[in-house]
Amino acid sequence: MDANEVPLPPPFTLHFSTDLIAYVHRATSLAGFPTCTMILDDENTTIPIAPQLIDVVDVLHDGRHSTVYVGRCQDSTEVALKFTTREDVLEEAGSYDYLVELQGKVVPKFCGVLYGNDSRGNDILCLMMERFGNRLDQPFHKLPTVEKAKILNKLVKIHDCGLHHLDFAERNVLFDGNDYRIADLRYVSDCDGSCSWTYDFEEHVGQDDSESMDPSMRCSEIRSEAMTMLFWHDAKLRLADLFWVSKSEDLPPQHVIDRLDVRTGIALHTVYYTEDRRLLILRFFRLIQQKLKNGEPLERLEREQMRIMYDIQKEWHKER
Numbered sequence: 341m342d343a344n345e346v347p348l349p350p351p352f353t354l355h356f357s358t359d360l361i362a363y364v365h366r367a368t369s370l371a372g373f374p375t376c377t378m379i380l381d382d383e384n385t386t387i388p389i390a391p392q393l394i395d396v397v398d399v400l401h402d403g404r405h406s407t408v409y410v411g412r413c414q415d416s417t418e419v420a421l422k423f424t425t426r427e428d429v430l431e432e433a434g435s436y437d438y439l440v441e442l443q444g445k446v447v448p449k450f451c452g453v454l455y456g457n458d459s460r461g462n463d464i465l466c467l468m469m470e471r472f473g474n475r476l477d478q479p480f481h482k483l484p485t486v487e488k489a490k491i492l493n494k495l496v497k498i499h500d501c502g503l504h505h506l507d508f509a510e511r512n513v514l515f516d517g518n519d520y521r522i523a524d525l526r527y528v529s530d531c532d533g534s535c536s537w538t539y540d541f542e543e544h545v546g547q548d549d550s551e552s553m554d555p556s557m558r559c560s561e562i563r564s565e566a567m568t569m570l571f572w573h574d575a576k577l578r579l580a581d582l583f584w585v586s587k588s589e590d591l592p593p594q595h596v597i598d599r600l601d602v603r604t605g606i607a608l609h610t611v612y613y614t615e616d617r618r619l620l621i622l623r624f625f626r627l628i629q630q631k632l633k634n635g636e637p638l639e640r641l642e643r644e645q646m647r648i649m650y651d652i653q654k655e656w657h658k659e660r
């Protein structure tokens with residue numbers, strides 16, 4: 341060996357389970373598949389892993405851009421192995437290196453990049469990371485507010501480090517039953533200057549309004565993600581699919597509101613201005629809530645809702 345030549349570190353062996361041999365997926369092109377060797381470049385790792393045999397037992401995700409496998413180490417620790425293009429692997433590894441402080445808190449812990457070859461000698465790369473939970477399986481807006489707050493605060497942490505996650509979506513949020521990690525850092529970009537968002541979502545659970553001039557909320561991206569998640573709307577009710585109002589004792593809960601198909605302007609053949617309609621609808625639901633509190637069954641109110649609204653409109657016309 342040349343005196344200047346750095347010896348290669350000992351390789352990892354990936355052994356793909358029988359279930360993963362029967363069909364074609366990204367890793368099948370690795371030389372020697374189903375038993376392949378790869379070398380780890382473990383710069384900035386937060387989980388040091390010694391070269392060893394890893395049993396690849398499952399596919400977590402198989403998509404257009406990447407395939408993520410579950411690998412089981414000799415001590416039974418599970419790792420996620422993400423195969424994608426060389427460019428994307430290196431790009432994402434760069435983001436993990438940059439977010440080293442957030443690994444294991446906001447983003448998954450990173451072990452390094454594995455380098456291998458196909459049978460023609462072309463590079464095949466994958467990212468090795470801790471295996472953290474599973475992808476979120478429900479839309480953000482359906483989560484309880486306190487959970488939305490936890491996820492949004494993690495997004496804020498990424499912005500604090502000067503990066504924007506440009507593909508912030510349910511499929512890129514991992515949940516282990518208790519905590520979250522934001523994954524897929526392929527599409528992150530530098531912010532212009534530092535992010536000045538300081539509003540803490542977990543301290544504002546139940547707040548039903550966001551003042552657009554609030555100096556703690558100066559980041560249009562975070563604001564827009566929070567709006568999409570309906571973070572400030574969980575303390576609100578949506579009436580007649582028309583407008584939002586703050587929750588209150590005078591109004592029935594959303595699931596009751598959703599059972600009533602309130603219409604205005606039908607019985608009296610009148611066209612109402614939006615403001616008038618809002619007022620009538622609000623009166624209607626306040627009356628419904630009163631009746632419910634007086635013990636009237638919802639089924640009866642459902643049957644009588646047209647007449648109840650008719651009376652409200654008649655009353656309103658008399659007042660004018």
Ligand SMILES: [Zn+2]
Pocket residue numbers: 499531535536537559560561562
């Ligand atoms: Zn920002």
